[in-house]
Each structure stands twice: as structure tokens, then as C-alpha cells.
Amino acid sequence: KELLANRVKSLTPSSTLAITAKANELKAQGINVIGLGAGEPDFNTPQNILDAAIDSMNKGFTKYTPSGGLPALKDAIIDKLKRDNNLSYNRNEVIVGIGAKHILYTLFQVILNEGDEVIIPIPYWVSYPEQVKLAGGVPVYVESTKEQNYKITAEQLRNAVTDKTKAVVINSPSNPSGMVYSKEELEEIAKVAVEKDLLIVSDEIYEKLLYNGITHFSIAEISEEIKARTIVVNGVAKSHSMTGWRIGYAAGDATIIKSMTDLASHSTSNPTTTSQYATIEAYNGPQDSVEEMRKAFESRLEIIYPKLNAIPGFQVIKPQGAFYLLPDVSEAAEKTGYNSVDEFATALLTEANVAVIPGSGFGVPNAIRLSYATSLELLEEAVSRIENFVKSKW
Ligand code: PLP
Numbered sequence: 001k002e003l004l005a006n007r008v009k010s011l012t013p014s015s016t017l018a019i020t021a022k023a024n025e026l027k028a029q030g031i032n033v034i035g036l037g038a039g040e041p042d043f044n045t046p047q048n049i050l051d052a053a054i055d056s057m058n059k060g061f062t063k064y065t066p067s068g069g070l071p072a073l074k075d076a077i078i079d080k081l082k083r084d085n086n087l088s089y090n091r092n093e094v095i096v097g098i099g100a101k102h103i104l105y106t107l108f109q110v111i112l113n114e115g116d117e118v119i120i121p122i123p124y125w126v127s128y129p130e131q132v133k134l135a136g137g138v139p140v141y142v143e144s145t146k147e148q149n150y151k152i153t154a155e156q157l158r159n160a161v162t163d164k165t166k167a168v169v170i171n172s173p174s175n176p177s178g179m180v181y182s183k184e185e186l187e188e189i190a191k192v193a194v195e196k197d198l199l200i201v202s203d204e205i206y207e208k209l210l211y212n213g214i215t216h217f218s219i220a221e222i223s224e225e226i227k228a229r230t231i232v233v234n235g236v237a238k239s240h241s242m243t244g245w246r247i248g249y250a251a252g253d254a255t256i257i258k259s260m261t262d263l264a265s266h267s268t269s270n271p272t273t274t275s276q277y278a279t280i281e282a283y284n285g286p287q288d289s290v291e292e293m294r295k296a297f298e299s300r301l302e303i304i305y306p307k308l309n310a311i312p313g314f315q316v317i318k319p320q321g322a323f324y325l326l327p328d329v330s331e332a333a334e335k336t337g338y339n340s341v342d343e344f345a346t347a348l349l350t351e352a353n354v355a356v357i358p359g360s361g362f363g364v365p366n367a368i369r370l371s372y373a374t375s376l377e378l379l380e381e382a383v384s385r386i387e388n389f390v391k392s393k394w
Contacts (some may be wrong), residue, residue, distance in 0.1 A: 052285070117140045335393075
């Protein structure tokens with residue numbers, strides 16, 4: 001008998017994690033690799049959050065919690081959504097889970113029937129298509145080009161809808177492009193959602209990482225009607241440098257949230273108790289460190305962006321948020337003798353010793369993704385290695 005179920009046969013491992021693993025392998029061989037692949041802030045979790053976690057353990061709060069999260073954490077999230085996004089929710093409209101990633105996984109499990117379609121704009125975060133497929137759904141890609149700033153239009157969305165379309169995923173600020181949808185663009189997209197009766201999955205995990213005066217607007221803020229069909233997904237991984245704590249959450253329709261909670265009660269029981277206490281402090285405590293980290297990313301972006309854009313054959317749109325750059329390097333790859341950007345990216349790792357993620361994993365095969373969640377010193381060194389590599393082969 002076959003070992004594996006059909007469900008997982010086409011499953012591809014996350015390209016982001018795969019490159020990081022390969023870079024670590026080279027590092028273990030003593031090669032000085034600079035990793036620009038990772039999707040996590042390079043800062044320590046703020047001290048007040050660590051203290052709150054330790055304090056909770058010392059008080060003995062190390063047992064199971066309710067499946068959907070501690071009531072006190074739900075309240076802290078409800079306050080955050082009110083304070084930052086002007087959105088009002090009740091406890092039964094919020095679920096806390098094991099990172100935004102697993103929240104999204106659970107969400108697709110409860111909203112999709114076999115064959116239901118989910119519209120995913122290109123470029124996309126690697127896990128959306130796989131998660132949709134694992135839930136029996138079908139990812140339907142809508143391509144946004146570099147020329148349209150990697151954002152889909154309402155018209156494109158409308159044209160992609162069929163009678164099987166259940167939901168559309170909006171990720172703003174975007175991983176991997178760093179682009180942000182304006183309020184007006186979101187309003188147009190929301191109109192299509194109403195017209196075609198779609199759910200909106202709004203992944204706002206990079207909300208706090210916005211640069212040069214850009215502000216966040218959640219599509220759920222448009223109206224009560226839009227809020228009712230939107231599931232807002234967020235977490236503390238990127239905002240509070242808490243990737244390893246694994247806390248994310250969703251806010252939206254009570255029926256969907258209840259079903260997600262029931263599923264969690266049989267799959268995860270609850271997100272780690274200590275992490276939940278840490279997250280209460282992350283939201284209820286001082287927010288200065290969030291702004292300090294944002295500023296550090298912003299100043300790196302200002303320094304690195306022009307240098308990267310100046311590399312021959314690199315075309316980069318300046319990101320507005322998140323911590324990634326997505327240069328189109330098709331010309332550089334061609335001029336340096338590679339058949340594809342994937343091959344060019346591999347050579348960057350093995351020859352220039354800089355780990356970047358090939359854009360093919362995000363639906364943009366002409367691009368590579370570089371994360372600037374690393375020190376300025378390393379970033380400058382990495383960019384000069386890439387530049388020398390390109391110039392030497394041109
Ligand atoms: N959504 C996007 C767009 C992301 O980039 C990530 C992390 O890389 C996540 C969700 C998942 O975040 P978490 O660490 O909370 O699972």
C-alpha cells in the first residue's frame with residue numbers, strides 16, 4: 001500500500017524555509033553565507049514581554065487554556081483592533097491560534113468545500129495556495145505585474161470570479177512585494193466582494209511595518225457590511241518580533257470563529273499558554289519597541305534600496321511596508337548567462353554566498369526576494385557581493 005495520502009502528494013515544502021536550510025548547511029561547512037531569506041525580524045522580543053512570560057510561569061499558569069485562547073488575551077486583541085483599526089468585536093468573534101499561519105490553515109479548513117475556489121493575487125505568500133489545496137480548495141491566481149505595482153485591480157478580481165469562488169485573499173502590506181493597497185483600491189475590491197458574495201481573507205500581519213508616512217487601513221473598516229464578510233488575520237510575530245512564540249489570531253463572523261475553535265479543540269487544544277501571557281503584555285504594555293523596530297527597518301530600507309536598484313539588470317519598486325525587496329532580475333540573470341532567475345538565485349548562494357529566495361515560489365519567476373531583517377552591516381556587504389557577482393559575469 002502507498003505510504004502517503006493523495007492530499008499531501010503535491011505538497012511542496014515552503015521555499016522560504018528550504019533556502020534558509022540550504023544556507024545553514026553551507027554555513028555549517030564554514031562558508032560565510034549572508035542569509036537574506038528569512039522572514040523574521042532580527043530583534044530580540046522586547047524585555048517587558050519576556051518578563052510577563054516568566055512571571056506567568058512563576059505564577060503557575062502553565063496548564064491548558066480554552067481552545068480559542070485566554071479570555072484576557074481575546075480582550076487585549078479586541079482592544080488592539082479597536083485602538084489601531086477602529087474595529088469592534090466581541091469575544092465570540094475572535095480566535096487565538098498558533099501563529100497567523102496556522103490560523104489561516106484552520107480558516108481555509110472551515111470555509112472551503114471540495115472544489116471551492118480562492119482568489120490569490122500574484123505575487124503571493126507561499127503558504128496560501130498550499131493551505132487552500134490542503135482544504136480541498138482550488139487556488140485561482142490573479143496576476144499583478146510590476147507595472148501595476150504588484151497590486152490587482154477590482155476589474156481583474158471581478159473577471160476571475162466564477163460561481164465556485166468562495167473567497168479572495170488580500171495581504172497588505174504584502175509579503176513579498178512590500179506594497180500596500182490604498183483605501184480607495186480596497187473600496188473597489190470590497191465592492192466586487194459584495195457584488196459576487198465573496199469572503200475576504202485579510203492578512204494584516206505586516207500592519208506595523210510601514211514606511212515613509214504610509215498608514216494602515218483594514219478592508220474591514222470600510223463598512224459593517226464589509227466587516228461582516230471579512231476575516232481579519234493578524235499576529236505579533238512581525239510587529240513585536242515574536243516569531244517563535246507562535247501567536248496569531250483571526251477576527252470575524254462568529255459562526256466561522258466558532259467552527260475554527262471547534263476544529264482547534266481537536267487539533268491543537270490551545271496555543272501555548274506562556275506565549276498567550278506574553279502576547280497579553282505585547283498588546284497591553286508599552287508599544288515603544290514596535291516603533292523603534294519599525295524605524296530601524298525604515299532606515300535600512302532607505303540605505304539599501306538605492307544600492308540594490310543601482311545593480312545592473314536589477315529593477316526594484318520601492319516597498320512601502322513589510323521587510324522585503326522584490327527586484328526583477330530577469331535582465332541580470334540573462335546578461336550573466338543563466339537560463340532562469342531560479343538558477344541565478346542558486347548561483348548567488350553558492351558563488352556570491354548570499355541567500356535570497358527565488359520569486360518563482362511567490363508566482364513571480366523574474367524576481368528574487370531579499371529580506372532586510374538583518375543588520376545594516378550585513379545588508380551592505382550582501383549587496384556589494386551581489387553587485388560584484390553581477391558585474392564580474394556581465
Ligand atoms: N502571513 C504572511 C504574509 C507572512 O509573511 C507570515 C510569516 O511569514 C505569516 C502570515 C505567518 O505568520 P506567523 O509567524 O504568525 O505564523
